Amino acid sequence: MDNIFSDPGNLAIFLICLGPFIFFLLVFFLRIFKVIPEYQRGVVFTLGKFAGIRNPGLTLIFPIIQCLQRVDMRLATAEVPRQEVMTKDNIPMLVNAVVYFKVIDPEAVIIKIEDYIFAIRQYTQAALRDVIGNNEMDTVLMERLQIAEAIREIVDAETSDWGVDIESIKIQEMELPAEMKRAMARQAEAERERRATIIASQGELEASKNLRMAADELASSPGALHLRTLQTIRDIASDPSEKIVLFVPSDMANVADAYLKKKGA
DSSP: OHHHHHSHHHHHHHHHHHHHHHHHHHHHHHHHEEEEOTTEEEEEEETTEEEEEEOSEEEEOOTTTEEEEEEEOSOEEEEEEEEEEEOTTSOEEEEEEEEEEEESOHHHHHHTOSOHHHHHHHHHHHHHHHHHHTSOHHHHHHOHHHHHHHHHHHHHHHHGGGTEEEEEEEEEEEEOOHHHHHHHHHHHHHHHHHHHHHHHHHHHHHHHHHHHHHHHHHHHSHHHHHHHHHHHHHHHHHSOOSOOOOOOOTTHHHHHHHHHHHHHO
16 A cells, blocks of 8 residues: 555545545535524425424535525515506506515415515505505595505415515505696695685684774774874874875864754754
C-alpha cells in the first residue's frame, strides 16, 4: 500500500477517483442542514406524506426521501384589481380593495390549497361584487367601513379552512361615472343654496323681531324717539354730502289734526 501511494501518479489517480465521492458527501451534508428564519415555518414531507412542522432555527432534512416547503407567517397583502360593480339601484362603480391576511396553519395552507394568495384575491373579488350589489349607491358611499367589514366576514369564514386569517379589508377607491358626479354636484349645490336661503330667512325673522321690540320700547317712552331722531341727525351731519335734508317734527301730524278740528269747530 505504501508503494502504491509513493508513486505520485497512483496518488493522483486515487484522488481523481475519490473526488466525486467527496463532492457528493459535501453536497449531501449541505442539503441535510436547513436554516428556517423566525418569520417562516417549514412543512416537511417524507416520501410524499406530511411529516410535521419545523420551527425556526437549524433543522435536518434527509435528501431524496424528504422535502421542505417554507411558509411565510408574516402579515401579507393581496390587492384586488379595480373592477366594475353594479349597485342595487343599477349604478356602475369602479372599486378596488386591499386584503390584509396572515397564515395561521402552515399545514393547511400547503395541503388544502394550491395558491392561497391567488385564491384569497379571487374570493374577495367575488364577495366584493355580492356585498356592493346588495346595497344602494348612497349606502356604499356613506358606509364604506361597514361594507368592508361585511366583505371581510364573508372571506374570513371561507378562508379559515385554508389556514389563513383575514385581518382586514380596505376599500381604497370608489369611482362613479362622470354623469353621476355631475348630478351629485348639482344636488350638493342645490342643498347649499337651500341652507343659505333658510339661514337668510331666519336672520330676517330675528331682525324683524328685534325691530319690533325696539319700536315698542321707543313708543313706550315719549322722549326716546326724540333722542333717536337727534342721534340720526348728528350721524347725517357728520357725513359730508351735497344733499339737503329737511326734517319735519314727528308731532306735526298731531298738530295739524288738532288745527283742523279746531277750525272745523
